[in-house]
Amino acid sequence: MANAIVVGSGIGGLGVAIRLAAKGYQVDVFEASDRLGGKLNELRMEGFRFDAGPSLFTLPGSVDELFALCGEDPRQHFHYQKLEVVCQYFYDDGTRLSAFQAPERFAAELERALGEPRANVLKFLRHSQELFELTSELFIFSSVHKLSSFMSKNALKAGMHFGKIDAFKTMDEANRKFFSKPKTVQLFNRYATYNGSNPFKAPGTLNVIPHLEHNVGGFFPRGGMYDITRVLVALAERQGVRFHASTPVRQIRTQGQRVAGVRLDDRFVPADLVVSDVDIVPTYQMLEGHSLPQQFLKQERSTSALIFYWGVNRQFPELELHNILFSNNYEREFEALFDDKKLYHDPTVYIFISAKLVPADAPEGCENWFTMINVPENVGQDWDSIIRNARLYILRKIKKALGVDLTGHIVAEDILDPRLIEKRTSSYHGSLYGPSSNSKFSAFNRHANFKSDLAGMYFTGGSVHPGGGIPLCLSSAKIVASLVDPPGRQG
Numbered sequence: 001m002a003n004a005i006v007v008g009s010g011i012g013g014l015g016v017a018i019r020l021a022a023k024g025y026q027v028d029v030f031e032a033s034d035r036l037g038g039k040l041n042e043l044r045m046e047g048f049r050f051d052a053g054p055s056l057f058t059l060p061g062s063v064d065e066l067f068a069l070c071g072e073d074p075r076q077h078f079h080y081q082k083l084e085v086v087c088q089y090f091y092d093d094g095t096r097l098s099a100f101q102a103p104e105r106f107a108a109e110l111e112r113a114l115g116e117p118r119a120n121v122l123k124f125l126r127h128s129q130e131l132f133e134l135t136s137e138l139f140i141f142s143s144v145h146k147l148s149s150f151m152s153k154n155a156l157k158a159g160m161h162f163g164k165i166d167a168f169k170t171m172d173e174a175n176r177k178f179f180s181k182p183k184t185v186q187l188f189n190r191y192a193t194y195n196g197s198n199p200f201k202a203p204g205t206l207n208v209i210p211h212l213e214h215n216v217g218g219f220f221p222r223g224g225m226y227d228i229t230r231v232l233v234a235l236a237e238r239q240g241v242r243f244h245a246s247t248p249v250r251q252i253r254t255q256g257q258r259v260a261g262v263r264l265d266d267r268f269v270p271a272d273l274v275v276s277d278v279d280i281v282p283t284y285q286m287l288e289g290h291s292l293p294q295q296f297l298k299q300e301r302s303t304s305a306l307i308f309y310w311g312v313n314r315q316f317p318e319l320e321l322h323n324i325l326f327s328n329n330y331e332r333e334f335e336a337l338f339d340d341k342k343l344y345h346d347p348t349v350y351i352f353i354s355a356k357l358v359p360a361d362a363p364e365g366c367e368n369w370f371t372m373i374n375v376p377e378n379v380g381q382d383w384d385s386i387i388r389n390a391r392l393y394i395l396r397k398i399k400k401a402l403g404v405d406l407t408g409h410i411v412a413e414d415i416l417d418p419r420l421i422e423k424r425t426s427s428y429h430g431s432l433y434g435p436s437s438n439s440k441f442s443a444f445n446r447h448a449n450f451k452s453d454l455a456g457m458y459f460t461g462g463s464v465h466p467g468g469g470i471p472l473c474l475s476s477a478k479i480v481a482s483l484v485d486p487p488g489r490q491g
Contacts, residue, residue: 196302
C-alpha cells in the first residue's frame, strides 16, 4: 500500500489525513506535541474546561463532508447547533446590541441600537452573499496556483464581475459606502480580524465573511469546539490513520526531485508523499535541499493573540457565547498592532464563554472566560510587561462595560501569549494565520498547496492557500487531496 505522511495534526492535517486514507493511502500523522489538534485544542483546570483556540464554527458542512466521504452519517458522531445570537457587542459609550443571526432581526437590531437604516444592513448582507458566490469557488475551494482553475466557469464569472468584489477598496472604505453610522462600520470592519488582518488595509473582498455568519449561520458543537478535533481523530482512526503524538519530525528528506520521507529522532520513515500542516516557514526549515523564497519571508504576518483563560466564580446573564467589547479608536488600535508592533492601551476585548451552551464546562454558578485581545506578531517585545499591562487594560474595560470589577471573581487563570503559540504550534512569530491579508493581492501571495519542483510534497493549514480558520484549513486539505493521484499513479 502506498503511504503518506502528514506532519502536524491541526485541523488541516486531520482533514487531509482522512481524505488521503479514503483515497487508499496508509497515512501516518506525526505530531510534535503530546496532544493532537494543533490550535484546536482544550485546557482543563480546577473544574473548568476551555476551548483553547478557535471558537467560532462556520460552514459546518466542511466537517460533515469528511464523514460522508468515508461513507458515514455525520449525525451519528457529530452534533452542533445554530446560534440565535452570533455575538453580543459592547461599545465604549455604553451602547449594546445583539447580533442576531437572522438577517431581518439583525438589521432591525442595528436600526434600534445604532440608528443604522435596516435597508443598509440587508443590502450589505446581499452584497456579502454575492461576494461569496463570485469568489468562493475560485479563491477558497480551488488552487489559485493552477492555470486550470482560471479556465473554469467560476473564474470567468468572477472576472466578468471583478468590479463588484471590491479588490481595490479597503474593507473600511467599502463599509463606509454601505453604512451611515461609524459604529456599524466598526462592527463590520471587525471581520478583518478573522484572518488576523487590518480593515484599514485589507481589501473589501473580505466582506465575504459576514455572509457566513448572518446568511448561512454561526454554529457551535454540542460539546464545545474541541469536539471537532475529537470526532475527526476518531474518524481518521476508523479509516486506518495512525497518529504519533510527541513525535517531532526533524527533517523532510528528499531524493532528487522527489520527496523521500521524514527523519524522526530515532529513525527514517519513507513515504510516497508528505503533507505539511506546519506553518510554511518552519516547514522549509525542515525541508532538505530547499529554502523558502524571500518573498514569503518578507510577507507581513498576521496578528497573534494574548488569551487569559479565567475561571470566574459568578455568572453574567448579559453576556452571550461570543462577546466583543470594542476599542474607542479602532484605527489607532490597528496602527499599533501592525505599524508599531505594540499593545494599544484600549484594546478590543473578545470574551468567549462556552459554559453558556455547555454547562459542564464550569462548576455550578461559574463561567469559563476565554478572554482574548489581538496582539502583534512576536518580534522580541517584552511580553511579560505587555501581559501585565494587558491584564489591567482588559479588567478596566470589563468594569466599564459590565459595571463589575472582575478581579475578585477570578478563581483560576492560565495565559497563552505569542511566545507559547510559536513554541506549541510552530506558528512563525506566533502569527495565528501566517501572512496577513493586508494587500489586494494577498489571495495570490500565499504559498501554494504543492511544490512544483518537488514531486510528492504538499502543504495544508492556515499559512498557505486559501488561509486560516477552520473552513479554509479544511478547504486547503480538500485542495491537496484533489492534487494527489490515487495510489499506484504517482509520478
